[in-house]
Amino acid sequence: MNQTPRANRLHIGLFGRRNAGKSALFNAIIGQDMALVSELPGTTTDPVFKNFELLPLGPCVLIDTAGLDDTGALGPQRIRKTRQIIKRVDIAILVLDPYQKIDAFEKQLLEEFQREKLPVIKVVTKADTAPVNYIQQAKDELGPPVLAVDSYTGTGLRELTTRIIQAAPEDFDQVSLIGDRLPSTSTCILVCPIDSSAPRGRLILPQVQTLRDLLDYNHQALVVKDTELHRALDALSAPPDLVITDSQAFASVHAQLPREVPLTSFSILFARYKGDLPTLLAGTAAIPQLKNGDRVLIAEACTHHRQTDDIGTVKIPRLLKQLSGVELDIQHSSGYHYPDDLDQYALIIHCGACMINRRQMLSRIHQALEAGVPIVNYGLFLAYAQGILPRVLEPFQDELH
Numbered sequence: 001m002n003q004t005p006r007a008n009r010l011h012i013g014l015f016g017r018r019n020a021g022k023s024a025l026f027n028a029i030i031g032q033d034m035a036l037v038s039e040l041p042g043t044t045t046d047p048v049f050k051n052f053e054l055l056p057l058g059p060c061v062l063i064d065t066a067g068l069d070d071t072g073a074l075g076p077q078r079i080r081k082t083r084q085i086i087k088r089v090d091i092a093i094l095v096l097d098p099y100q101k102i103d104a105f106e107k108q109l110l111e112e113f114q115r116e117k118l119p120v121i122k123v124v125t126k127a128d129t130a131p132v133n134y135i136q137q138a139k140d141e142l143g144p145p146v147l148a149v150d151s152y153t154g155t156g157l158r159e160l161t162t163r164i165i166q167a168a169p170e171d172f173d174q175v176s177l178i179g180d181r182l183p184s185t186s187t188c189i190l191v192c193p194i195d196s197s198a199p200r201g202r203l204i205l206p207q208v209q210t211l212r213d214l215l216d217y218n219h220q221a222l223v224v225k226d227t228e229l230h231r232a233l234d235a236l237s238a239p240p241d242l243v244i245t246d247s248q249a250f251a252s253v254h255a256q257l258p259r260e261v262p263l264t265s266f267s268i269l270f271a272r273y274k275g276d277l278p279t280l281l282a283g284t285a286a287i288p289q290l291k292n293g294d295r296v297l298i299a300e301a302c303t304h305h306r307q308t309d310d311i312g313t314v315k316i317p318r319l320l321k322q323l324s325g326v327e328l329d330i331q332h333s334s335g336y337h338y339p340d341d342l343d344q345y346a347l348i349i350h351c352g353a354c355m356i357n358r359r360q361m362l363s364r365i366h367q368a369l370e371a372g373v374p375i376v377n378y379g380l381f382l383a384y385a386q387g388i389l390p391r392v393l394e395p396f397q398d399e400l401h
């Protein structure tokens, strides 16, 4: 975590009046006492920076700032420094003190954030003891939503974390699908089965995106059906640097490939690209723990046309049954629908999420973690089911330790 350069971290700034509770909120988010908290207004003079990891989003830096209403001798200097921070952050948290009136000060600050095109999260601190009606008043004055958070009891902190994840720019910490991890001018084979579940006349999005990513990094790619893999291997004068297959063809590709040839799948690339590979991998530990009657959610991020032997509704339920040997209550969700009450599930198996952005997928993973429910994606589940998880993760070993 400490190796991530600060510039690559998501910058989140806390802004507001003196004594609004910014430093206490800073400490509550970070989980340790770092910013000096005091009842005396103006305790924070220079901005305080802290690197931290916000799961499952990744590396962030939280910045506590001096109150923008600082009237002391050094006030103008401190206000200038705070204003410079506004230009550096990706997300602004406007901290509201329920014991101070909302007036033009907050409205101007909000306008300043809007001019910078910053996502803003409005937070009323000291929520557990705040005067009744204050939240509604804040919504009326500044517009909804307004979160109620108490830094000392933890009220509302989870929701704040969710809002931060949702507010993160779509391209935050965007990684290449695979191109940046391969030696220059590598040769890859992409295995794209054309069976009854393949759409007519085109490749699917993960295959197309992977191909484009390899081209962007000046690698070469040979695209074949699983039935033609042996011909592609014979045609090459040296073994390929990587074979990427549809996860549904894992068994046959694994069997055909010499063990020394690296293998992974499109769905595993997407676990890393759209989600969080270590968290989704950790979810596989729940598969052998499933018990009779456990409820499992199979979630897909789009409502594609279902084919015979559909992966989500037929193949994965069949494999789950074989693997666990117990009777499970398998439920499905698709498209934008993703249940709120995730804690009823013993496991979530999510698709590769090619149709939603990274922020949405991270938000789904976060919801699962908050509910204490393990989550895996299709590729990891299928590799686990075939007993080849270690092999298909070899290309990412350095990211998993």
Ligand code: SF4
Residues within 6 Å of the ligand: 300, 301, 302, 303, 304, 351, 352, 353, 354, 355, 356
């Ligand atoms: S969003 Fe999910 S279900 Fe839809 S095509 Fe992509 S991987 Fe498949």
